[in-house]
Amino acid sequence: MDPGKIVYVLDLFGVAVFAVSGSLAAGRKRMDVFGVIVLGLVTAVGGGTLRDILLDIGPVFWIKDPAYLLVAVVFSLMTFSYARIHSVHRMGFLISDAFGLAIFTAIGTAMALNTTESYSVAIVMGVMTGTAGGMIRDVLSAEVPLILRKEIYATAAFCGAIAYIIMITMAFPAFTCLLISAIVTLAIRLAAIHWGLSLPVFVVKEISSKPDSGD
Amino acid sequence: MDPGKIVYVLDLFGVAVFAVSGSLAAGRKRMDVFGVIVLGLVTAVGGGTLRDILLDIGPVFWIKDPAYLLVAVVFSLMTFSYARIHSVHRMGFLISDAFGLAIFTAIGTAMALNTTESYSVAIVMGVMTGTAGGMIRDVLSAEVPLILRKEIYATAAFCGAIAYIIMITMAFPAFTCLLISAIVTLAIRLAAIHWGLSLPVFVVKEISSKPDSGD
Amino acid sequence: MDPGKIVYVLDLFGVAVFAVSGSLAAGRKRMDVFGVIVLGLVTAVGGGTLRDILLDIGPVFWIKDPAYLLVAVVFSLMTFSYARIHSVHRMGFLISDAFGLAIFTAIGTAMALNTTESYSVAIVMGVMTGTAGGMIRDVLSAEVPLILRKEIYATAAFCGAIAYIIMITMAFPAFTCLLISAIVTLAIRLAAIHWGLSLPVFVVKEISSKPDSGD
DSSP, X not given: OOHHHHHHHHHHHHHHHHHHHHHHHHHHTTEEHHHHHHHHHHHHHHHHHHHHHHTTOOSOHHHHOTHHXXXXXXXXXXXXXXXXXXXXXXXXXXXXXXXXXXHHHHHHHHHHHHHOOOHHHHHHHHHHHHHHHHHHHHHHTTOOXXXXXXXXXXXXXXXXXXXXXXXXXXXXXXXXXXXXXXHHHHXXXXXXXXXXXXXXXXOOOEEOSSOOTTO | OOHHHHHXXXXXXXXXXXXXXXXXXXXXXXXXXXXXXXHHHHHHHHHHHHHHHHTXXXXXHHHHOTHHHHHHHHHHHHHHHHHHHXXXXXXXXXXXXXXXXXXXXXXXXXHHHHHOOOHHHHHHHHHHHHHHHHHHHXXXXXXXXXXXXXXXXXXXXXXXXXXXXXHHHTTOOHHHHHHHHHHHHHHHHHHHHHHTOBXXXXXXOEEOSSOOTTO | OOHXXXXXXXXXXXXXXXXXXXXXXXXXXXXXXXXXXHHHHHHHHHHHHHHHHHTTOOSOHHHHOTHXXXXXXXXXXXXXXXXHHSOEEHHHHHHHHHHHHHHHHHHHHHHHHHHOOOHHHHHXXXXXXXXXXXXXXXXXTTOOOGGGSSBXXXXXXXXXXXXXXXXXXXXXXXHHHHHHHHHHHHHHHHHHHHHTOBOOEEOOOEEOSSOOTTO
16 A cells, blocks of 8 residues: 555545544534534535645645545444434544544645645644634534633644654655654543643733723 | 526525625624624625635635625615614524525535536535525624524535436536526425424433543 | 835734734633634634635735744734733733734735725725634634624724725825725724724514524
8 A cells, every 4th residue: 555545545534533523513412414414524624625725725625536525424424323322422522533633633734845845834734724624613513612622632733743844854754754743643632631631721810991891 | 588697696696685694693693784794795705705715716706796795785784774673583584594595505516516527526515605604604693503403404405406416417407407406495494494394313422431621 | 114015014013913812812711822822823814814715815825924923923922921920901902903903904905906906895805804813713712703792893994994995096105005094994993992982783673473493
């Protein structure tokens, strides 16, 4: 199996796990099967779509290759069917999201380096690609975005993107960098979920000089 | 009147009804006239803008043809003026949204087939074009998106997009397909509103293995 | 200093103040440092990114010139550091947002006129460029968007964009138009904040002909 093929499989795997997380989010909101498919699809392809639009690679990937849609719809339906019968742990949602975050951050970082030479741009593109699908999912399902929770989330994606950059400057093959980057993000994110790790949070001590009528 | 002209008029009509739904949503949130125009505009052109971006047809349609903006602003202002004086039914919001959903799903499906040969891509593009404007409206006005309600919504758009595909494979003229597709979506959606129809919903039975601190 | 350079500095300044407003919004939500950077970044580059995508100028500006990212990250971190120690007024958030709104509306209007000759398109592009970053910030941080409050917000941006159009038709140099446009938006918005000004609001008197089960 050549590296390009492995990246493609990894990409499809990212779409599949994000579709699962989107469908599970839909399930918390009592949606019907087509609503579940829409939320699964949007979560699955959202990050990559933003990536292709920002890098001006159009039409976007799932228009060129319908296999992505097929995978997203099939996994949304499988999640729908499974969760109608079995109980699922909240953990299932968090873990499928963590896999999607890890894979798309790595692929987003790698693809940005085809367009730009700037490492900072590549890191930002990686983090955005990894987090956008989940953000859209959380906004559409009217939940507080995971990235806003005090658990380590954007941090994990940042570390994964930086790992990719460090390894590529050390001339490792792109596929190795991709894999290590995804593993770094995933390890940090899963550790944060498992042990409830968090960084010091930022609390604005707010003074209202006048009553804030708008709130 | 040639078919191309009819599609153009249909498109403007979709913009107008979505502008009405956006303005009515703004009215529930006590916005001023410019806020109403912004929400009307974003709702009216949101779906088509996403469609043009995803299909990489740029600049987007309303930049090429300002008539769309004019229609959206005029209908937003008319709604604003009317609803300051008269009471409106919640039904007015739902019905204007249903017309917009039906028209934009049909046009989105048709336009996708100029770029792709994949029917699944065309269906997804149709549903996204039809639902995106309303989703943006609902997110910006801090309402639960209509697509998340248990009433049939995405389902109606899916059926309309599939109707277009079936008819086009049967070699009907594009304009007939467009019209039938819009009628299918509209009929299903209006029936769902009128009789309160819904599909079986998806409920995740969630087990928390540990306290979920983030919620 | 030539005009082009001044526009560039103004643009970077807009990015900086919107990064501050995004970081302060993050601080109200108890986010960690990477979450703060993400929200600061998205707020800072959101409007310009939408502008470049709609005008089909790709790849977007911050991919071509990483200086924007650097400025956004540095100002997010400075805000993070400052506000961990000192108390900040809610006013700081509103004023940084007002500066960003003013600058990006002016630049968005000006850039649209490179692509289109339609003044109405340019005004809409200006208002969208000015308001999009803040809308994304408010949606992601689960706050009611500023544009939805009854204070004058979209109105200020509309006036600024119209000021640009009026001055450019009077053949003033582009840079003067840009500056006056930004000052008009800023003055109106700051006046609205200071004196709590608002336009008459739009209230829909709603009649429910049947119980609205979805709400």
